[in-house]
Amino acid sequence: MNNTTAAVASLGCVTIGLGIALWKLIMWWRGGKKFKSLLPLVGSWGYGALAVLCAGGILGVLTSWGVGIGSWAGDLALASATGSATPTATRSHLVALSPGGSAILLLMTVAMVAILVSAKGAVRTDMSLMITSGVLTGLAGGIAGVVAATLVPVANNLGAQLTGVM
Template sequence: MTVVTIGGVTVGFCILGYYLTTWWPGHKQLLKDPAKHAASLLPFLLSWSYGCLTVLGIGGLIGWTAQTALWITSWLGDVALVWGVGTSAGQAAGNPVYLPLTQTGGAVVLILTAVMVVLARKPRYGTQVKLGAWCGITLGTSAGVAGFAAVPLATAANWLGGTVYGAVL
């Protein structure tokens, strides 16, 4: 398993900051129609959750792709820290908490992969989905985010898979 570095977490926060800055409608607009603006965050949040799931508990081609993206992002973030701002890079502190996915939870992630591929190709949601998944991959293994998000996301995927496949089989 690839471990995220401080540079990788920094890139994840940069992606999150970039997306929230481009999304921010302004105080007046947000107060005028909060439900509409909150709903516009859903593609990013769904793909962020998907990115966390893929990097935390999935193997195979999907897991390898997520791990590779994490490794490359961590390396680039470390280079940016060392050469960009003159600080040192290194492995992020903390021990993330992982909850393994069940067989049916893994099936849910495969279904989500198909949905994410289709959404990423749509002009309306493509950028949001790609940024969200990338941000989820980079922040998903940091100790603070993994402790906060990994267990509920894996539990939800396992529950959904068990419920759907339990009703079908």
């Protein structure tokens, strides 16, 4: 399956993604600031941000749909609440996963599914929300997008080392 997706995030999409992350971080802060409970949130966000950067296939289609729905809902919320325009917020130069990086993403997907299936209710919900936040913010031109873009070379290099494929 070599379908290529072309997701474009609007300001509303990024705003919803940041809102989800802000909500979960405030709940973590108010819940005792235990570092151990922050790891699943950050890891889930990173997975979502990396997944949205894949160029196609099932993950690309699913994340593209997520960005489309997030853009629609975020634009509606932003325009309704503030009357603001909702311009495109996608970075101008997106980085791509190499074949080795794509293998790492697929292995991360297997791990995320296994973790989500075995996780208890609240942890599963929190992780799912942070994956959604990563998907909605991963294409952004701001700090969230820059962080997401730094994950791609890491995945590509790890994939090259693990598989021997650039």
